[in-house]
Amino acid sequence: MRNLFALLLAALLAMPAFSEAEGPIEWRPEADLPGPISGHLLGNDNGTLIVVAGTNFPVSLFNGGEKEWYSKVYVLEPGATEWKEVLDLDHSISYGVGVSTPDGMVCVGGSDGERNYADVFRLSWRDGKLNRTDLPSLPKPCAMMGAAYLGSSLYVAGGLEDPKATKPLKTFWRLDLSSPEPAWEDLEPWPGRARFLPAAAAQSGSFFLFSGADLIEDGSGEAMREYLTDGFRFTPGKGWTETAPLEKAVVAAP
Known part of the structure; x- marks a missing residue:
């Protein structure tokens, strides 16, 4: 159940600025996932939760187990008591980002453990069917980035270009989803260090980027x-400002 609460919190935080809620957050239990997963892409389309792929260790790493990567997509409709398996992607994916928008959940990048991907596509749940719409690919393959939806645009910050990368990206990209011919823009990045696994969110007309990790060389x-x-x-229109620092790092937070 604890994993489910974490899933619901991630779904809440993945909801874009157009759906900012007022008043206290109310928790309630939902249907358990078909199995334990992490690193999945998560979003919300008109109240339907969408979980995309992910990874886990069927046998514990400490017992010699190896990580498995998945490609299945599940949905949980409002009021439903069971998740539905609705799609099997053409390759496994994990450690990308799912971003909720008014037109569906946008899936961005990710990795299958061997390579990172630049794929971007939208999943929308309409009349009991999951629809996929491909969108322009990222300028570079990317996983473990931060992303959020603001205005009519998708923003993507940082990440890793390759599973074996020794330096994270310091990139900030924008895709205007309202454009008849959307294309990624390369924007000026934040005035700080490169990073991956940051926390990102849109709020009050701004995109926020917190924490994450840099990669440095150790003694060996x-x-x-x-x-x-x-x-x-x-x-937008004003650029970057630095906020007060966090008391502790929040790497890989929802």
């Missing part, structure tokens, strides 16, 4: 994580 020449606590706010 291997890449190791350095956790960050800084934060930045991007407002």
Whole structure:
């Protein structure tokens, strides 16, 4: 049940600025997932939760198990007591980002453990059917990034270009989903260090980017994580400003 609460919290935080709620958050139990997963893409389309792929260890890593990567898509309609398996993607994917928009959940990038992807597509749940619409690919393959929906645009910050990358990306991209011919724009990035696994959200007309991890070289020449606590706010037409830092890092937070 704890994993389910985390799933619902992630879905809540994935909801874009157009659906900002007022008043206290109310928790309630929902149907358990078909199995334990992590690294999945998660979104909400008109009250229907959508869970895309993910990964896990069927046998514990400490018992010699290997990570499995998945490609199935599940939905949970409002009031339903069971998740429905509705799609099997053409490849496994994990560690991308799912972003809720008025027209459906946009899936961005991700990895299958061997390579990272630049794929971007929208999933919408209409009349009991899941529809997929391909969108322009990212400028580079990317996983473990931060993303949010603001205005009519999708913003993507940071991430890793390759599963074996030794440096994260310091990139900030925007895709105007209202454009008849949408194309990714390369915007000026935040005035701080490159990062992956940041926390990102849209609120009050701005895009916020917090924490994450940088990669630095350890004493043996291997890449190791350095956790960050800084934060930045991007407002269209005004650019970036630095926020107060967090008390603790929130790497890989929803």
